Structures are given as C-alpha cells and as structure tokens.
Amino acid sequence: QQQVKQSPQSLIVQKGGISIINCAYENTAFDYFPWYQQFPGKGPALLIAIRPDVSEKKEGRFTISFNKSAKQFSLHIMDSQPGDSATYFCAASMAGTASKLTFGTGTRLQVTL
Amino acid sequence: NAGVTQTPKFRVLKTGQSMTLLCAQDMNHEYMYWYRQDPGMGLRLIHYSVGEGTTAKGEVPDGYNVSRLKKQNFLLGLESAAPSQTSVYFCASSPGTGRPPHYGYTFGSGTRLTVV
Numbered sequence: 315q316q317q318v319k320q321s322p323q324s325l326i327v328q329k330g331g332i333s334i335i336n337c338a339y340e341n342t343a344f345d346y347f348p349w350y351q352q353f354p355g356k357g358p359a360l361l362i363a364i365r366p367d368v369s370e371k372k373e374g375r376f377t378i379s380f381n382k383s384a385k386q387f388s389l390h391i392m393d394s395q396p397g398d399s400a401t402y403f404c405a406a407s408m409a410g411t412a413s414k415l416t417f418g419t420g421t422r423l424q425v426t427l
Numbered sequence: 428n429a430g431v432t433q434t435p436k437f438r439v440l441k442t443g444q445s446m447t448l449l450c451a452q453d454m455n456h457e458y459m460y461w462y463r464q465d466p467g468m469g470l471r472l473i474h475y476s477v478g479e480g481t482t483a484k485g486e487v488p489d490g491y492n493v494s495r496l497k498k499q500n501f502l503l504g505l506e507s508a509a510p511s512q513t514s515v516y517f518c519a520s521s522p523g524t525g526r527p528p529h530y531g532y533t534f535g536s537g538t539r540l541t542v543v
Contacts, residue, residue, distance in 0.1 A: 348531065357517050357534030403469060412477045413458055413521045414485070415532065417469040
C-alpha cells in the first residue's frame with residue numbers, strides 16, 4: 315500500500331527551466347510534508363517542508379505548492395541548474411507517530427546545459 | 428562534523444551469513460530510524476526507536492532486528508541474510524519533539540549491502 319505517490323519517475327530539464335515534481339497522498343491525517351534531495355552516494359537531505367495550513371512555501375529557487383482539498387503537493391525548482399541534478403523524494407508524516415516519514419518513490423532530475 | 432555515521436559503507440555477504448550495521452549520532456537526538464532504499468521503491472522504514480532501550484517495527488521489519496542500548500547508537504542486525512536484503516540501508520535521526528523543523532531527519536551516508 316503506497317500512501318504517497320510521486321511522479322514523474324524521471325525528469326530532464328534544460329538549464330534555466332522550471333522543474334516540477336508532483337506528489338499525492340491518501341491519508342488525511344498527514345500534517346507535515348517535507349521534500350528531500352539526494353545526491354549519488356549520499357544520504358537524503360531535507361530541502362524544504364510545508365504544513366497543511368499554508369498553500370505555498372518558498373525558499374530561494376525552491377517552492378512547495380500544497381492543495382489540501384486535492385491531497386496533492388508539488389515541488390517547483392525555478393531557474394534549474396546542473397547542480398540541482400539529484401533524486402528528489404517527497405514524504406509525509408503525522409503527529410503522534412514518532413515522526414515516521416512515509417516516502418514517495420523518488421524522481422531522478424537531470425538538468426542539462 | 429556533527430551528524431550521523433554509518434559503518435560499514437559497503438559489505439558483501441553470502442546467503443545465510445549474519446551481520447550488524449552500526450549507526451551513531453552525536454546530535455543528542457531522541458528518535459532514530461533504519462530505512463532501506465531500493466530502485467523504484469523509495470525509502471521504506473524497517474525499524475525505529477523513540478529513545479534509549481526502545482524499538483518498534485516499521486513497514487518492512489521481517490528478517491531484521493535492532494537494538495538501542497545507548498541513546499547515540501542504533502544497531503541493525505541481519506541474522507540470516509537473503510538475496511532479497513540486497514539494498515542500500517540508511518540510518519536517520521530526529522530530535523523527536525517540537526514542531527517542524529524539529530521533525531527534520533538527518534541521514535547517514537548509507538551502507539550498500541549485497542547478498543550473494
């Protein structure tokens with residue numbers, strides 16, 4: 315049972331373009347939605363996170379858009395750079411569950427010159 | 428540098444052998460986790476701990492055991508390795524309390540395990 319569905323599986327974007335990764339969740343009890351960035355040979359690192367009481371959060375070139383009614387959230391990377399090439403994971407967690415994260419299946423992003 | 432340290436980084440096991448993966452964190456985090464990462468499946472929770480002396484099962488616990496005798500260490504054991512346990516294993520820790528960003532995980536760099 316996959317509680318967090320992520321798409322696309324892979325994405326190729328030209329330098330300067332916008333990268334968009336989408337996630338959908340099923341459990342309405344989720345109340346914390348982080349995105350993690352993983353470079354080859356490294357562990358995932360927290361990139362940005364959002365709570366469902368806001369519809370958008372922006373940190374530099376990275377923006378999370380959140381649609382509570384549709385149970386969807388997405389990561390937008392503006393002005394994508396080759397250094398953004400990595401695997402991105404969305405995740406979800408709910409209060410009272412030891413901060414356990416349920417991860418999406420990941421999106422491999424490649425930013426070309 | 429502060430963070431989560433995993434040992435070993437690579438290991439090849441024969442089917443039926445046993446091994447222990449060690450995770451150590453120096454951030455005084457309460458919560459610790461073991462995940463496995465497989466292509467196309469994301470990260471799946473194996474076991475977790477909310478404090479010294481406590482452990483609990485995650486999504487895919489079969490074939491694994493864990494122990495947390497000290498707050499800073501979380502051990503993952505494979506008693507009888509199987510080829511299906513070939514994976515990359517990640518340990519993570521979390522402060523365990525408070526609102527985000529306190530929920531944020533710190534991950535180790537992983538252990539790549541191959542069972543032949």
